[in-house]
Amino acid sequence: MNSLLEAGTAIYVAMAVALSVWIGIFVYLWRIDTQARALKRELQREREQWPRGEGDAPPRASVTRVSQAEGEPVERSSRE
Amino acid sequence: MAVTERLGQIGKLLIGVWIAGIAVAMFLVIPQYEGLGNAGRIIIMHVPTAWVSVLAFAVSALFSGLYLWKRRPAHDHYALAAAESGFLFTALATVTGMIFSQVVWGIYWNWDPRQTSIFVLLLIYAALFALRSAIDDPARRRQLSAVYSLFAFVTVPFLVFVAPRIADSTLHPNCAFIQGSKCDGITLEVGTIGLLGDRKVQLLALERQGDVVTAAVKVSEPGLTSETVLRPSFDLAAGEMVARPEFPGLRYQLGLEAVDLRANTALLNIEAPGTGLLENRRTLFTFLAAIGGFTALFFWLLTLRATLLDVQWALAQREGSRL
Incomplete structure (x- = not known):
């Protein structure tokens, strides 16, 4: 462990840590970016398939928030 | 896949490789800074992130104005995404600055005007997020x-560029990174007292030996806890500083930048470690590359976060709930 912190090697260790952190952040951003674009495409396709104001609307789910007798909040979903 | 999307993917890959290259250059390509050693390399991260945060807050203000004009939710999403990115980059600049502070001043946080102003800036934008989360009605x-x-953006130029520079008592090297600029220093007559950073200095005497003039300067620690006499010198023939002693316990040096023997005055200045560091070509190019890389990263973060907010809004509309 101490050999990693010696004057000659410490700078390489610091660089490796900085690079690892950046690679981790980059991979994370890349994955979120891919998923976000896929979701956006999906929504776009849905919008084109069922334009607003026309008869065959896509299934809609509505969420109703109610309280139970004990006061614990619950959510019930229903399909229209 | 559309051509623009493919180009976007290539651009994002380039950002990844570019910033990885900066990380390598930061450690292996640029030379050590005089007086700071390897710790000074953090400047390559610190200054560009601070500058990009100003850009991010400007973009946020721009889209906020656009929202007030056009009332399109997408503009609000971009404004929020830019403010969040700006906050992130400001936090990065603060943390890297704290590490720099520990190396140079021996303490992570000492409420220096620069540290205080960036802290206030963080609070102002944190309040924006608190405000957003406190209001249910989307419009x-x-x-x-x-x-x-x-209104928040109006404070940004003042807090980032003006406030730290009008404060007399700061050790932040304001003049270190802009080529051609210099700290003003202080001109003292023999026997008079002035402030350099947070150090009280008194010019005790000027002694000439040949072409070299040596100043005896009494330096007092903040709170007058201790005093010491430093002897910076100046070569009249060459017109340059000779001896630049370090302030006690600091990596900063006391420089004698000019002398007027007839008026019995001397121009004293703090020579911050890193002053003039961009004169080195490798450091300058790495620094410029870091600015470009972090700016590109900001625009990626901006579009990504705005896309996520768009999707969130579209889903909320589809589900018929308010967001």
Whole structure:
């Protein structure tokens, strides 16, 4: 462990840590970016398939928030 | 896949490789800074992130104005995404600055004017996020936060560029990174007292030996806890500084930048470690590359976060719930 912190090697260790952190952040951003674009495409396709104001609307789910007798909040979903 | 999307993917890959290259250059390509050693390399991260945060807050203000004009949710999403990115980059600049502070001043946080102003800036934008989360009605939330964001941006140039520079008592090397600029220093007559950073200095005497003039300067620690006499010198023939002693316990040096023997005055200045570091070509190019890389990263973060907010809004509309 101490050999990693010696004057000659410490700078390489610091660089490796900085690079690892950046690679981790980059991979994370890349994955979120891919998923976000896929979701956006999906929504776009849905919008084109069922334009607003026309008869065959896509299934809609509505969420109703109610309280139970004990006061614990619950959510019930229903399909229209 | 559309051509623009493919180009976007290539651009993002380039950002990844570019910033990885900066990380390597930061450690292996640029030379050590005089007086700071390897710790000074953090400047390559610190200054560009601070500058990009200003850009991010400007973009946030721009989209806030656009929202107030056009009332399009997408503009609000971009304004929020830019403010969040700006906050992130400001936090990065603060943390890297704290590490720099520990190396140079021996303490992570000492409420230096620069540290205080960036802390206030963080609080101002944290309040924007608190404001957004406190309002349920989307239209009202967007409207109020757009107005707030515009007012918040008015403070940014003052807090980042003006306040730290008008403060006399700062050790932050304001003049270190802009080529051609220099710290003003202080001109003292023999026997008079002045402030350099947070150190009280008194010019005790000027002694000439040949072409070299040596100044005896009494330096007092903040709170007058201790005093010491430093002897910086100046070569009249060459017109340059000779001896630049370090302030006690600091990596900063005391420089004698000019002498007027007839008026019995001397121009004293703090020579911050890193002053003139961009004169080195490798450091300058790495620094410029870091600015470019972090700016590109900001625009990626901006579009990514705005896309996520768009999707969130579209889903909420589809589900018929309010967001």
